Ligand SMILES: [Fe+2]
């Protein structure tokens with residue numbers, strides 16, 4: 001990615017660090033006991049997933065940025081980590097106000113964290129963007145599953161940020177992929193789609209009550225996940241970046 005493109009993303013993340021999206025106070029904040037039962041465990045898993053110090057990501061980014069002289073990449077990812085921590089805080093506030101228990105660990109969250117530690121920045125971003133795809137669909141489903149105005153606006157707020165995250169991550173991944181040999185590109189595509197399908201299956205099994213309430217079946221949820229993949233990581237050939245990663 002060129003320094004100019006990185007500058008645009010740095011401006012974006014700096015702007016949102018100075019003016020974080022927030023949920024206005026005074027919104028109706030009523031959750032029925034049935035809604036609370038439906039979402040409590042599920043929302044706790046996503047709240048846990050939003051929490052990260054970003055140590056592995058920032059170490060990988062520093063190595064990557066040093067090799068390619070892209071120092072602003074590290075600044076962008078530092079601000080990105082802070083934005084995700086803010087998501088965790090917004091969800092935690094909501095959960096605490098509604099007497100929902102926080103989770104300290106969850107096996108799906110543990111698998112994602114272990115995978116992200118395995119290799120360099122590129123693999124980390126593949127795992128991360130998979131979680132972002134799922135997060136966007138989940139928060140939209142949660143918004144549809146509740147009548148609580150505060151939770152609806154909270155979900156929309158998170159989705160706005162996650163869409164920007166996916167925009168940034170997919171741009172980096174597409175540039176890295178464009179610099180690869182065709183056979184490696186094909187393998188990366190196969191591997192990532194398989195990982196996304198497996199993740200979507202686990203998320204369906206563990207969060208299906210919320211997803212069903214929003215109108216998803218297992219197949220339509222998987223289709224929605226793959227549509228996200230296609231939209232962000234398989235753009236029309238004219239939109240593909242040239243291999244400009246230095
Ligand atoms: Fe997030």
Ligand SMILES: [Fe+2]
Nearest residue numbers: 132161162165
């Ligand atoms: Fe995100």
